[in-house]
Amino acid sequence: MIRLFPALALALALPAMAAAAPCGNTSAGFDNWKRAFAAEAQQAGVGPRGLQALAAVQYSNGTIGADRKQTGVRYSLNDFMRIRGVDAIVNIGRKKKAANPAFYAAIEQRYGVPAGVLLAIHGMESGFGSTFGKYHVLSSNATVAYDCRRSEFFTRHLLAALTLVDRGWLDPNARGAAHGEIGHTQFLAGNVLAYGQDGDGNGRVDLYNLTDAMASTANFLRQKGWQPGQSYAEGSRNFRVLNNWNAATVYQQAIAIAGARIDG
Template sequence: MAAGFRGGFLAVALAALVASGGAAHAAKCGNDGGGFEAWKAAFTEEAKAAGVKRGGLSALAGARYATATIKADRGVKKAFSGSVESFMQRRGASTIISKGRSLKKSNAALFDRIERQYGVPAGVLLAIWGMETGFGSYMGKQNTVSAIVTLAYDCRRPDFFRPHALAALKLIDSGALSANSVGAMHGEIGHTQFLPGNVIRYGVGNRDLRNREIALASTANFLRGHGWKPGAGYRANMGAIAGWNAAKVYQQAIAIMAEAIDK
């Protein structure tokens, strides 16, 4: 899941922010690390008002300004540039399709069970899984809390990332994450790279998305929650795929690979 392009905010966190009388606006954003620690102090009060407990607050206190995350965020547009064909070539689409077909066959019972429960076929789940982490071979090495808190502070898209930062802290309180958890550059988590707010909203079971079965079922639940129409085909479900990632080349690549995997 390429960061910053996923839909869905954490409803409970937003409600808590409204109830706190607009505390979200007390903390000012920044374009470098110079004001990060002062911002964290203000954000700590916001987090308390949103219901974050001791574990989450401790993780927030230990968060560091993630320079690598900012660098990656500034390169997002370039990552989704060019034609669908060039994007698919860069991302190894032929390998994803080949391995996706193999995994679909060897895990038929799992994918059948997920489709029965959520109405989402194997192809799109495998295409996303392959695109995001190479089927779990690389789930990132950036500290999740530092990454998502840095993006909540950064002036580029603070309103988008602030609810996800609060969600990450709540996931620490619940035990689904730890202060030392690592993932992708924008704070995405697990096999299919969920942003923290979406883990809370769409994660199933114990929400441990390092477990591939939970991650795949959660991804199906996300797509269903974004309007997936069972049996309607991929072209008819581009809106649900767009909920996962707003980049057109990504959406088209996922649909193409999904169809090829299912064939």
């Protein structure tokens, strides 16, 4: 049985709460911010496990370095597909679909999202689970929540991540991508709460579990407007839905092309 857990209001509909804890653009004020933020998090409903995990986070210079280097995707489609190894993603994706056709058919039947799209995303985001990222998820999320540039946006996801720890859905020591992205398809924590699916029916949403990750990814796309049985080629409505996954046009194009090749 696949279960949908509702979004947590504190993580998705907070009124600019981050303003109470002073943001900063260097590590100098991080410890003071962390103490102030802990009080806010407790008021917002974060429990003992989440607060204990917050106390252990550290300022991540690696996260800030990666964040400052972001310039957007400027490659041509052909270069992007070559750099991201789309041919290999297609070959591996076909094998994974052939090895477990019933699993992907069940996902498509429930959510309307075909295997090719999910496998293309899986390959692009984590190399089919071969690399979840090297960054401490909570420290990365806390660092960009503290950073003044996008504090409000990442505060919501940090509160969500602490809530996942409270629920036992996220290991406090979990590793992910530079901005706190989680698991096989690199969800931000707030999206786990909003769109996460308990694909294996064990009462938890664990994005490091493939079944939960694939169900959650399909649910995300469906909730964003995916139309079952319709084309996802460039120019289609489903193609536009991929913008909600990643705003880079070449990324959307690569998913659509790889997905179509995997699905045959």
